[in-house]
Amino acid sequence: MSAAERAVGPVDPVVTRILEVLSVVPDPEIPAVSLADLGILRGVEKNPAGDYQAVLTPTYSGCPATKAIQDSVRAALDAHGLTRIGIRSRLSPPWTTDWITDEGREKLRAYGISPPERGVGQPSLRAESPVSCPRCDSTSTEEISRFGSTPCKSMWRCLSCLEPFEHFKCH
């Protein structure tokens, strides 16, 4: 959230309040983590006219959850009486899995999803760094399918404990 605070100055109580409300809004596809954990919530901005805007970013251009995410943000703002807050999507710079917070990575692992490695994600078919099993930590694993239940995850299998698991791909 530090980036967002820098954008509007450190002590705007409305921004702080909006961030507080939005920091716990879960991702619709992976409810174990919040939109803030995933870096999908870019921050809150105040324009020269004095209007506040929550700025979101899609993970993939065609992410089907984009609309659901905007709806959950709107619902959370409404539930806390925060009306007349704009919601906008910003593509640039493009979202990367490096924006997933350390806390977010830990929550993903606890939920059974192997988190992405750090370092700018380069999609690749082969020669990716080893993915560790979220259950037994073994790195003796293999990719079963490049895509899983969502575009941002691939399907893997642990060769040690034999459990299948999902991996949040580097992107």
Next chain:
Amino acid sequence: MSALASSSSDLQKARFEHALRLGDDALILAQRLGETCGHAPTLELDLSFANVGLDLLGQATLLLGVAGEIEGQGRDADALAYQRDVLAFRNCVLVEQPNGDFARLIARQFLFSSWQLALFQKMEALPDERLSAIAAKAVKEVTYHERLAASWMARLGDGTEESHKRLVDGLAWSFRFVEELFEVDATIAPLVAAGEAVDVSKLRPEWDARVAQVFAEAKVARPKPMRVVMHGRTGRHGEHLGHILSELQFLQRAYPGATW
């Protein structure tokens, strides 16, 4: 009409056409890939094609949204996708080609994605921040599309006698349509001159080198270039686009303005 006014309106028209071409390429190929859902050779490929199509559909939504903004007539991405007829579509004819067998689909995907990747990398430097942002976002996605297709080019070409033959046939089918990808026609030329569109003719050497590398891995010869009478960029499509649109636009044609 003064020369200046004419030139400025030409440029505005070219901006709209430019965004349409980019958006229609993505939209039509997304629709073609959507047809494979439930029909790919393996479950993993089924998921891959559907997700590649999903990426392209997302790109199409963004690009057609920009086209609508440039046009300024109140048309959004949905209006442009659902309420135009064949002659108004600006996609290249390569993407409207029927899927054919798995090898032909892979050949089309490789030829298109390798071109789209080279294009989007250059588009990141365009002055229109909407287009450069979409391109920067899409480069990450298309990088994977290209690698998926390139890896299957090698597996099919360097596979069995049958898979090799099918890839050669698929390439022969698709390669007839690549010239259009590198053409700067009269509509887009003023935009290229103004630095607002990538000069696609200059992408050729890089694309040729990449294609040669993958053709070598796949042990296939480069098909001879060919000119065809169809020209998607100016609306002269083949018979296939009409059939695609009859499915893509069915709901809005049968129930105009339907929403949910």
